[in-house]
Amino acid sequence: MPQEIIKIVFFAFFVMSIGGGWAQEAESGAGEQSVVSQETVEPSPQPVETPQSPTPPSTSTPVSTPTPVISPRPASGIGSEERLLQAIQANPTDRNAYNRLLDYYRAQKRTQDHLKILIKAIQNIGGNLTYYLWMGDDYMELSDYSKALISYQYALKEAPTNPAVYLKLGNAHLLLKNYYSAETALLAALYYGERSGKINIPFAYRLLGECYEGVKNYVEALKWYQKAYRLSPTQEYKVLVDRVQAQATNQ
Numbered sequence: 226m227p228q229e230i231i232k233i234v235f236f237a238f239f240v241m242s243i244g245g246g247w248a249q250e251a252e253s254g255a256g257e258q259s260v261v262s263q264e265t266v267e268p269s270p271q272p273v274e275t276p277q278s279p280t281p282p283s284t285s286t287p288v289s290t291p292t293p294v295i296s297p298r299p300a301s302g303i304g305s306e307e308r309l310l311q312a313i314q315a316n317p318t319d320r321n322a323y324n325r326l327l328d329y330y331r332a333q334k335r336t337q338d339h340l341k342i343l344i345k346a347i348q349n350i351g352g353n354l355t356y357y358l359w360m361g362d363d364y365m366e367l368s369d370y371s372k373a374l375i376s377y378q379y380a381l382k383e384a385p386t387n388p389a390v391y392l393k394l395g396n397a398h399l400l401l402k403n404y405y406s407a408e409t410a411l412l413a414a415l416y417y418g419e420r421s422g423k424i425n426i427p428f429a430y431r432l433l434g435e436c437y438e439g440v441k442n443y444v445e446a447l448k449w450y451q452k453a454y455r456l457s458p459t460q461e462y463k464v465l466v467d468r469v470q471a472q473a474t475n476q
Contacts, residue, residue, distance in 0.1 A: 305329065313342075317349045327359070336366050354383040354390075361393060370400045388418025392425070395432055404439045411436065427457040434465060443473040 306329060312322040323346040330339035340363040347356055361376030374397040380390045395410035411433050418424035434449035447469045454462040 320350050336363050339363055352379060354380055357383060370397050373397045374401065386417050388414045388424045391417065392429055399432055399435055402439065404436045408433065408436045427453040431462065431465065438469055443469045443476050447473040
């Protein structure tokens with residue numbers, strides 16, 4: 226009997242010891258599983274970006290686009306003059322080049338250059354009223370009155386009733402002391418231009434006065450000088466009136 230009791234106690238103790246080990250293993254496994262589950266739930270750490278330091282402002286002088294340098298233009302008309310001369314040389318019948326070059330020379334008061342190109346233009350493309358008048362004016366300025374007279378005569382063929390042509394023609398005759406030819410031309414100028422007003426009437430009167438004074442007809446000279454002075458009471462015309470006044474009285 227006592228041995229059986231001892232066996233039962235021993236068996237119970239054995240069972241309890243085994244059960245306790247299982248319980249510890251179960252708790253240990255549950256603990257490990259809890260740790261593992263916690264690790265899987267916890268999000269993986271994101272890489273931390275290292276903050277970049279701000280770029281310091283540039284201390285260098287900003288480079289600007291250079292402004293293109295424009296070369297100064299040559300003196301007014303010089304480049305154009307050369308191009309026009311080259312154009313005329315390449316095409317001696319280029320009327321437009323002649324006219325532009327003539328305009329330039331007149332503006333610059335380069336009479337001899339103007340006359341040279343004008344003669345070349347007449348030779349290559351032919352003359353006209355304007356060209357002949359210009360040529361006559363150039364010769365008048367150069368005091369070559371004979372060639373001026375010829376130029377105006379060519380102009381008269383282009384415009385036989387033009388009062389301005391007769392006025393210039395009369396003046397050229399007067400400077401050559403062709404008094405009677407001058408008288409004829411000046412009377413024609415007044416005939417065609419006195420009513421139209423296309424000429425300087427007082428100037429025509431004065432030239433007629435000089436014609437008559439040149440042949441010592443002071444009475445007639447005084448009459449024309451007085452007419453000029455009445456239309457244009459300037460000191461210049463008054464001097465002419467006074468100059469022939471005494472001579473006309475004594476004539």
